[in-house]
Amino acid sequence: MAVSLVVVGGSWGGAQAARMLLSRLPGTFAAPVVIVLHRAPDTDDGMLSRTLAQGCALAVADAEDKQPLQAGCVLIAPAGYHLLMEIGNIALSTEEAVHFSRPSIDVAFESASRSYGDGVAAVVLSGANADGAAGCARIAATGGTVLIQDPASAARREMPCAALAACPQPELTGDPAALGDRLLELAA
Numbered sequence: 752m753a754v755s756l757v758v759v760g761g762s763w764g765g766a767q768a769a770r771m772l773l774s775r776l777p778g779t780f781a782a783p784v785v786i787v788l789h790r791a792p793d794t795d796d797g798m799l800s801r802t803l804a805q806g807c808a809l810a811v812a813d814a815e816d817k818q819p820l821q822a823g824c825v826l827i828a829p830a831g832y833h834l835l836m837e838i839g840n841i842a843l844s845t846e847e848a849v850h851f852s853r854p855s856i857d858v859a860f861e862s863a864s865r866s867y868g869d870g871v872a873a874v875v876l877s878g879a880n881a882d883g884a885a886g887c888a889r890i891a892a893t894g895g896t897v898l899i900q901d902p903a904s905a906a907r908r909e910m911p912c913a914a915l916a917a918c919p920q921p922e923l924t925g926d927p928a929a930l931g932d933r934l935l936e937l938a939a
Contacts, residue, residue, distance in 0.1 A: 754782050754896065754937040755870035756820065756836065758863045760856030760886070762789040762878030764906025768927040769876060770803055773825065775931025778808035781938040782872075783820035785834060785841065787859045789852045789878065792831040800827050816843040828854035835862040850882035860886025869894030872937050874930055876900045878910025884917035896937060897921040898930050 761768055765788045776784070788799065797813065803825065804811035814826040819840045828834035832843040833854050849855035856875075860883060863871045873890045875883045877900060887897045897918050902908035904926040915921060924933045 753870075753939065754872040754934070756863055756867045757782050757784045757872045757874065757934055757938075758836070758859055759784065759786045759874040759876065760788075760859065760878075760883040760910075761876030762852075762880060762882065762907070762910055764877030765789070766799065766802060767877075767906070768900060770806065771927035772874065772876070772931040772934070773803060773807040773809065773811075775928055776807070776809055776934065778823060780809060780935070781822050783822055784809065784825040785814070785820070785828070785836065785859065785863070786825060787828040787834055787854045787856050789854070789856075789882070790830050792853070794830040803827065814841050814843065817841070828859065830854075833858040835859070836866045837862075838866050850880050852880075852882055856883035857886040861889050864889045864893045864895060867895070871895035872898060872934060874898045874900075874934070875911055875914040876927060877905035877907050879907040880909055881913035883910055884913040887914045887918040887921065891918050891920065898924050898933055900927060900930060901925050
């Protein structure tokens with residue numbers, strides 16, 4: 752089955768890794784992309800979107816509650832909100848932080864798995880905690896694809912290492928540019 756949704760998670764070093772990954776995706780990329788990066792609650796969301804849009808052929812925007820998921824678009828989880836995937840759109844939540852984070856990667860991955868099953872491709876980038884590991888295991892259990900940045904290429908290896916330990920058969924796909932190339936293959 753071709754990928755129908757890509758969900759990317761990262762923390763420390765994740766923004767730079769996400770930029771590299773996004774630079775590989777053409778404007779005609781066939782699946783919506785959602786990015787969840789840890790950051791302080793008072794962060795300027797627009798700044799992250801502008802940074803990720805540099806060198807990216809896709810439209811990049813801060814996610815808004817009930818916004819549609821569309822191919823060719825990248826939605827960024829706003830600071831202070833969990834981002835949940837529903838069929839065709841996203842929802843924002845202010846429920847309790849997970850792994851001291853809101854937005855939480857696990858929350859996003861688990862909701863994507865519930866709504867999109869084996870059509871999800873989860874990508875774990877650089878980060879300094881285990882957020883995303885449980886979500887990766889859930890995505891793998893429902894037949895989705897899990898791609899993990901090689902810890903050797905990550906600014907912080909804790910997040911990719913935790914995902915590797917939690918996931919039975921992840922794809923360890925080198926640096927973030929290689930992850931972008933692999934997503935192109937999966938969405939074709």
